[in-house]
Amino acid sequence: MEDPSTLLTKLGDDDLQVLRRLSSEGTAWIVGGWVRDGFSSTHNSDLDIATNLVPADVIRLFPDSLTHGARFGTIGVRIPGNGKTWEVTSLRSEAGYTDGRRPDAVVFGKNIIEDLSRRDFTVNSMAISFPDGEFLDPFGGIGDLRSKTIRTVGNPSKRFSEDGLRILRGYRFLSASDLWSLSDETEAAMKECVSMIDNVSSERIGSEVRRIINLPSGGNSLKLMQQHGILEKILPGANLPDRFRTTGDISVDMALLYADSDVGPNTSSDTLKENLKLTKEEISIFDLLMSLQVQNSLVSAEEIRRFHVAVPPEWKGSVMRYFESKGEDRSQILSTIEPPVAGAVPLVDGNTLSEFTGLDPGIRLGRLKGHLHRLQIERDMTCINEVLDCVGEIDYVNGDPLDWELLSWP
Known part of the structure; x- marks a missing residue:
């Protein structure tokens, strides 16, 4: 574990440019995740800074800054010619969280210890002053970091009642590795404060769930969330498979949670739209995965050629991850069946088909053209005559055109 005195290096x-400018008129402390991760020699977190300067002073020092969080004391500091943004927050003393999401009022303070006392977990309540490098750890964060314990600062029920998102943040920190655990008091309060999730916006919940599934022990965190009743609150009817491991792909992981659920595909799709705010494309991929019979899919050359053509390239990785997670790896057979030689475009157009069959434009001609396109792809045809020869297999005069399958997958 890193020595606090070396972190500033x-x-x-x-x-340093940002910190020096802040320190020229006030005091600055590096806080939060950067300090926490620094002790693990992994600076994955952005540099967050606390200062005894008020927002107006920070804006004066950095005129190009983002100011949408100024009323809560947070400025997105930017410097010319640099694409980075530093979150600089004035020391605060807050007066209650009536709505369980944001402080009722923000009073700017001067005491860094009081400011650290407002933070969620002890491992996030450490600070390093600049430029002298004094290490501040008033709530035992370094000890909890060493023992890999997630513990709230102060009363856990109070911390979670202030902002229900902190519950999900706790599970996210657990997801970093199997070595992390919750303190008994923190775990009990998480279960006790489940209802606080109702006060958190779907966008914020969705953001935390995405982070959880992208971490090494995300599956274990979701399992614990299920045991605590949090998962049912967020994703009603979701059912974790045995030995579930997340893929980091939100559409795939949600499909795995709902594949063996009693909740129907339409209901689960609506849940993901509303509760996690998945994008339209993510929902479309989820719907596709939910429609699959994995054991019987992608086993024939004909179907694989349809897969190559009908599924958007950016969706195919999700399909493969879903199959692999279900214990059905199709990478080898997919590599042996090439995409159709003639490509994805129909070889026979409507005018040619109309002249060949005598059919007038309409549903019968349209469905016939679509079905021939499917046969062209499945059989890897390369010329128009091959496709037209297939017309003889179809009762295009008296048959029901709705029986003629169009190009699709599955």
Whole structure:
């Protein structure tokens, strides 16, 4: 574990520029995730800074800054010629969280210890002053970091009642590795405060769930969330498979949770739209995965050629991850069956088909053309005559055109 005195040597030149300018008129402390991750020699977190300057002073020092969070004391500091943004927050003393989401009022303070006391978990309540490098750890964060314990700062029920998102953040920190655990008091309060999730916006919940599934032990965190009743609150009817491991693909992981659920595909799709705010494309991929009979899919050359053509390229990775997670790896057979030589475009157009069959434009001609396109792809035909020869297999005069399958997958 890193020595606190060496952490400041990890700062970049642009970080130092921001800190020095703040320190020229006030005091600055590096806080939160950057300090936490620094002790693990993994600076994956953005540099967050606390200062005793009020927002107006920070804006004066950095005129190009983002100010949408100014009323809560947070400025997105930017410097010319640099694409980075530093979150600089004035020291605060807050007066209650009536809505369980944001403080009722923000009073700017001068005491860094009081400011750290407002934070969610002890491992996030450490700070390093700049430029002298004094390490502040008033709530035992370094000890919890060493023991890999998630523990709230102060009363856990109070912390979670202030902002229900902190519950999900706790599960997210657990997802970093199998070595992390919750303190008994924190775990009990998470279960006790389940209802606080109702006060958190779907966008914020969706953001945390995405982070959880992208971490090494995301599956274990989701299992614990299920045991605590949190998962049912967020994703009603979701059912974790045995030995579930997340893929990091939101559409795939949600399909795995709902594949063996009693909840129907339409209901689960609506849940994901409303509760996690998945995008239209993510929902479309989820719907596709939910329609699959995995054991019987992608086993024939004809179907694989349809897969090559009918499924958008950016969706295919999700399909493969879903199959692999279900224990059905199709990578080898997919590599042996090439996409159709003639490509995805129909070889026979409507005018040619109308002249050949005598059919007038309409549903019969349209469905016939679509069905021939499917046969062209399945059989890897390369010329118009091959496709037209298939017309003899179809009762295109008296048959029901709705029986003629169009190109699709599955």
